[in-house]
Structure formats: C-alpha cells, structure tokens
Amino acid sequence: MSIQVRHVTKTFGQYAALKDVNLDIPDGELVALLGPSGSGKTTLLRIIAGLEVPDANPETQILFHDQDVAARAVGDRRVGFVFQHYALFRHMSVFDNIAFGLRVRPRASRPSKGDIRARVHELLKLIQLENLGDRYPSELSGGQRQRVALARALAIEPKVLLLDEPFGALDAKVRQGLRRWLRDLHDKIHITSVLVTHDQEEALEVADRVVVMRQARIEQQGTPEEVFHHPASEFVMDFLGHVNLFHGRVDAGRAVFDGLAVDHAAGDAANGKAAKLLVRPHELELFREPNGNHSVKATVTRVHRAGPSVKVELNGPEGRELFVELTHERFAQAPVAAGDTAYVSPRATRVFVQDFSI
Numbered sequence: 001m002s003i004q005v006r007h008v009t010k011t012f013g014q015y016a017a018l019k020d021v022n023l024d025i026p027d028g029e030l031v032a033l034l035g036p037s038g039s040g041k042t043t044l045l046r047i048i049a050g051l052e053v054p055d056a057n058p059e060t061q062i063l064f065h066d067q068d069v070a071a072r073a074v075g076d077r078r079v080g081f082v083f084q085h086y087a088l089f090r091h092m093s094v095f096d097n098i099a100f101g102l103r104v105r106p107r108a109s110r111p112s113k114g115d116i117r118a119r120v121h122e123l124l125k126l127i128q129l130e131n132l133g134d135r136y137p138s139e140l141s142g143g144q145r146q147r148v149a150l151a152r153a154l155a156i157e158p159k160v161l162l163l164d165e166p167f168g169a170l171d172a173k174v175r176q177g178l179r180r181w182l183r184d185l186h187d188k189i190h191i192t193s194v195l196v197t198h199d200q201e202e203a204l205e206v207a208d209r210v211v212v213m214r215q216a217r218i219e220q221q222g223t224p225e226e227v228f229h230h231p232a233s234e235f236v237m238d239f240l241g242h243v244n245l246f247h248g249r250v251d252a253g254r255a256v257f258d259g260l261a262v263d264h265a266a267g268d269a270a271n272g273k274a275a276k277l278l279v280r281p282h283e284l285e286l287f288r289e290p291n292g293n294h295s296v297k298a299t300v301t302r303v304h305r306a307g308p309s310v311k312v313e314l315n316g317p318e319g320r321e322l323f324v325e326l327t328h329e330r331f332a333q334a335p336v337a338a339g340d341t342a343y344v345s346p347r348a349t350r351v352f353v354q355d356f357s358i
Contacts, residue, residue, distance in 0.1 A: 001159040001192045002027045002241050016056070017043040019216040027065075030186045030193040032203035033353035035213035040253040041177050041196045042164055042344030044213075048194060049081055049162050064159060077160070084165040086145045088137040094148050095120055095133035101156040122240040126185070133311045143174040147181075154189070161193040167202065175199075179206050185297070200240050204228060210236040212236050234352045239279050240352075244284065244322050246296075255351045258317045260294045262349050275353040281325035283348040286312060293348075297308040297324055300336045314342060 003025040010018040018040045025031050033041035046052040047062065051074060054060050062070040071076050088097050098120045102111055111119065127147040137145055146166055152162060164263045166182075167175040177296050183206050186193060197203050204224040211221040218233040231237035238245075248257030255262045255275040262277065287295065298314035310331040314322040322344055336342050 001065050002063075003048060003192060004061065004063035004066075004195070005044070005048065006063070007057055007059040008044070008047060009057060009060070010047060010052065010054050017214050018047070021216075021218060023218065023221075024213065025194065027192055028190040029208045030183075030195065030206065031209045031211060032195045032197055032207035033211050033213060034197055034200065034239075035219075036198060036202040038215075039213040040216040041198075044071060045162050045194055045196045048160070049079050050077050051081075054201050078156070078158050078269060079190055080156060080158035080161045081147075082149050082153050082161070082163045082166045084168045086137070086149045086169075088149060088152075090135070090137055093133065094124070094135050094137070094140070094161055097137070097148055098123055098155050099149045101152060105156075108149075119155060123155055126154075126188075126219070127151045128181075141174070142188060143178055146170065146178060150182075150185075154191075155238070158191070161191050163193065163195045165196055165198070167199075168197075175202070182206060210260045212239065214239075231350065234276060234278060235348055241280060242323060243278045243280055244321075246279070248275045248277060249273065250275050250353055255353065259296050259355065260346065260349075262351055273353045275351055277346075278350045278352065279346045279348070281311070281323040282309070283322045283346055284322070285345045285347055286324045286326060286331075286334065286336065287343045287345065288336065290343050291345065296322070297341040298344055300338055300340045300342055302338055303336065305331075312336065312342075314344065316344070 005021060005023040008018055008021045021044060033040050033044060043052060046274065047054050050072060054070070061068050064077065065132060089100065092100065099116050102116045102119065120133070121130070124133055127150065129144060129147060131138065132144070133340055140148065168176050170178065179202055195207065207224060208226050209221060210224050212219045212227060214235055220227055220236050227236060228240050231240065233290070237243055246257035246260065248255055250271050250273050252271065255277065257277045258279065296316055298316040300312060301315050302313040304311040310326045312324040312326065314324065316322045324344060
C-alpha cells in the first residue's frame with residue numbers, strides 16, 4: 001500500500017503545524033519522520049491515520065494506493081496505530097488485547113472464534129510471546145507491552161502501520177533491542193510503515209528512508225546514508241549527530257576558518273560572505289605537532305577512554321569547544337591528556353554560505 005500526501009496544511013489557531021507538505025511513501029517501505037518537537041511529524045502521522053483533518057484546500061489529497069482517503073473516517077482507512085504508552089486494556093489479558101480489534105468488527109465481517117484464536121496465536125508467535133497470552137499488561141515488561149500493542153495493531157490486517165514514538169517510554173537497552181526486532185519484523189511482513197521519532201539513531205538504524213522535518217515543513221528526505229552523509233542544510237547535519245562548528249568567511253574563492261581553508265564551489269560569487277564549517281567529531285584528526293596541513297591549535301580539557309572510541313574535548317580558538325572522536329588504535333599512536341596542546345585537522349568538511357553549500 002503506497003501513500004501519497006499532497007499539499008497538506010494544518011493550523012491550530014494561529015499555530016501552523018504543517019505548511020503545504022508533500023510526501024511519497026512507496027509500497028512496503030518503513031519510513032521514519034524525524035525532527036525536533038514541534039516540527040510537525042506527529043501531526044502529519046495523525047492526518048495520514050485520519051485522527052486529524054487537514055485545513056480545507058482543493059489540492060489536498062491523502063492517497064492510499066492512488067485512492068483519496070482524505071474524506072474517509074479512521075475505521076475505513078484500515079490503519080494500525082501504535083502509541084508511545086502502549087494504550088493496552090489493563091483488565092484484559094494479552095490474548096484478549098490482541099483479539100479486541102477482531103471481536104468488535106461488525107457481525108458481517110467478524111471472523112469466527114476459531115479464526116480469531118488462530119490469528120492471535122499466530123501473532124503471539126510473531127512477537128515471540130506465545131507463552132504469555134494469559135498474562136495481563138501489568139505482568140509484562142515495557143518492551144513486552146509494546147510488542148503486544150504492535151500485535152494488536154497488526155491483528156486487523158491493516159494496509160498501513162503507523163507508529164508514534166513507540167519506544168520513547170523505554171530505557172535505552174530495551175529500546176535498542178526493540179529497534180532490531182522491529183526491523184526484522186518489517187522484513188518479514190513488508191507492511192508499509194511510518195515511524196515518528198525524535199531519536200536520530202533510531203531513525204537511521206530502522207528506516208528504509210528518513211524524512212527530516214523542521215518548522216512544519218520537510219527539510220530533506222532520502223536513505224539514512226544520504227541524509228547523514230549528504231545533508232541538504234546546516235540544520236540537517238547538526239540534527240543528525242554532534243558537530244563541530246567553525247565560523248569564517250569566503251575570501252578569493254576559499255572558505256577560511258581559524259587556520260583552516262576549504263575550496264568553495266561558488267568561487268568568487270560568494271566572496272565576502274559569512275561561512276560556517278561543520279565537521280563531525282569522527283571526521284577530525286588529532287596531532288601532537290603541526291602536520292603540515294591546515295589545522296587548529298587547541299588545548300585538551302578532557303579525555304574519555306571508556307567505550308568503543310576515545311572522545312577528546314578541547315578548548316579551541318576564542319574559547320570554542322571542540323570534540324574529537326578517535327579509535328583506540330589511533331589514540332595510542334599519539335596519546336594526549338588534559339592540559340596538552342594539540343592540533344586538530346579535518347578529514348571531511350561541510351561548508352554552508354547562505355545560499356551556497358559544498
């Protein structure tokens with residue numbers, strides 16, 4: 001089931017939650033709507049579900065497999081919805097929670113008791129809780145409850161699965177395990193899915209495609225690799241992970257920052273414009289002495305060696321904090337400690353100059 005969103009705008013009083021949003025979600029993809037609070041991602045998800053109504057506009061369409069469902073009620077869209085806080089019925093067993101959507105169907109389309117029982121057992125096996133059907137939500141862990149909520153959404157055989165911050169209430173360890181489980185599950189059932197999250201790591205790990213939202217609009221969309229390695233704007237690069245920021249100016253076709261100089265694609269057309277250089281911590285090299293390349297002199301303030309990489313904090317020009325991430329092998333070749341002078345040099349850079357970027 002493909003989804004197309006056309007010219008969707010939504011306002012709440014004077015607040016614009018969505019501004020003329022257009023989005024295509026191919027059949028069978030898992031797409032993550034990613035952005036900070038207030039960017040419009042949950043409003044867009046609720047409009048796809050039919051829980052919110054977009055502002056009146058003759059150009060607005062919500063297409064499921066090329067059929068406009070904008071005027072259809074929630075129950076007619078065959079959408080499965082999974083909320084952050086499970087929304088399970090506390091007085092019902094796991095089995096009855098999963099069966100609920102099937103039992104409340106109109107009599108003409110309601111499956112037989114035997115079919116419902118078979119469907120629930122199939123889903124319990126799918127979510128790896130086949131021996132817990134008689135338990136109640138209060139007897140389950142948070143991760144188990146969220147899997148039950150997902151099974152309940154899948155029980156009605158939805159055309160589209162929508163997930164609103166489904167792992168937001170869970171601790172980091174459980175959340176990481178459920179992300180892998182959700183990705184494996186999606187690879188098995190191939191249902192078109194839309195996941196809302198503000199967790200960058202979650203979106204990059206789980207989704208086939210990431211849609212980055214900002215201030216009620218779509219800022220960029222693409223594969224996780226595309227949005228991470230080829231950000232379309234300073235906002236996208238900064239939002240998708242920690243960055244080091246250098247301020248400078250374009251001079252003679254080069255962007256110059258605190259001892260660093262980078263060729264700029266706009267050439268002389270950008271001369272005199274203020275520029276920003278963004279570099280991720282793992283794209284910075286650290287040296288004890290100047291290495292002949294463009295570099296920034298800094299003072300080491302802290303070294304964190306616990307974990308899969310070594311993280312070095314430094315105090316750079318004008319008191320600017322710098323963060324470098326090195327492999328343990330690379331750090332062992334040139335170890336530093338708090339108080340040492342070091343030289344920082346970028347391996348990869350991204351320059352933003354008003355309307356120009358490279």
